[in-house]
Amino acid sequence: MTFDPFLRNLESLLHDLPPWRREDVLAVTRQLRRYATLMEQAAAVSQAVFEGAHLQKVTRLILEGAGRIGQYRDGALVVIADGRPTVAAACGEFAGTEGRDAPVELLTSRVSRFGPERVALLNVGLGIELPAHDLYLVPVASPDTWVGTLALLDSDGETPDDRLMESYASRAAMAYLHAARIS
Numbered sequence: 270m271t272f273d274p275f276l277r278n279l280e281s282l283l284h285d286l287p288p289w290r291r292e293d294v295l296a297v298t299r300q301l302r303r304y305a306t307l308m309e310q311a312a313a314v315s316q317a318v319f320e321g322a323h324l325q326k327v328t329r330l331i332l333e334g335a336g337r338i339g340q341y342r343d344g345a346l347v348v349i350a351d352g353r354p355t356v357a358a359a360c361g362e363f364a365g366t367e368g369r370d371a372p373v374e375l376l377t378s379r380v381s382r383f384g385p386e387r388v389a390l391l392n393v394g395l396g397i398e399l400p401a402h403d404l405y406l407v408p409v410a411s412p413d414t415w416v417g418t419l420a421l422l423d424s425d426g427e428t429p430d431d432r433l434m435e436s437y438a439s440r441a442a443m444a445y446l447h448a449a450r451i452s
Contacts, residue, residue, distance in 0.1 A: 300429070303338070307433045310334030311440040318444045318451075325357075327448040331409070331441040332358040332419070338437055339430030341421035343399075346409070347371045348417035362399050362422060369396065375420050377406045380435055382423070407434050411442045 283291045314330045322330075332346045343361030347354055354371040356363070372394035374383075383391070385401035392398055405423040409416040419438055 303430060303433055307338055307437050310337055311437055311444075314441055314444045318448045321451065322448065324445075324448045324452040327445060328358040331445060332360055334437065334441065335407075335419050335421060335434060336360060338433050339421075339428065340425050341405070341423065341430075341434070344419060344421035345371070345375075346417055346419055347375045348409075349376070356395075357417065363395070363397065363420075366395055366397060371395065371420075375406065375418055377418050378408050378410065378415055380408065380431075381406045388422075405431065405434070407438045409438045409442045409445065411439060411446060414442070414446060416442045416445045 283294055286294065311334070314327065314334055317330050318327055328346050328348070332344060335344060336342050343363055344359070345356045345363040345366060346358040348357045349355070350357070354373050354376050356366040356369050356371050359366045372391050374387075374391065374394075383404040383406070385403065388399050388402065388404045391404070399422065403423045403426065405419075405421045407419040407421065409419055419434070421434070
């Protein structure tokens, strides 16, 4: 039996399979869909760069792509601008913080998480009121250059999407570096 893992009604097509087998097929399908989303978002950022998009647009696309890869609807891309940590792009609960100074704690060279208590301390530095969720910090870095950090509110804890986000961030870093050179 061959099937297209991207069909919307896939589950109904698998109704004749034993339940355990159907769940196996659906689990693999979910993985394929997540990986395809990662590649689509990385390609969208790269495409914008090679079309000559301004760095501001690229930072926005990087953050929007991160939101499509997992359940990260609220977040910010923090970079160094004029020697200070700065919010380069923001969405959801972070909206309105673009261009503001960011707390230095948001700059990280390794994947980390802040618990809700620590996130509450960031509210003053950002000038906003973030909900009590974990904050997932993902460095945006190529193998030899650090670009910034994706700071993403994470309401569902550690998931397989986290590893995809780390992969996406490294691909986005390369696009950001190229866009910064041509801007």
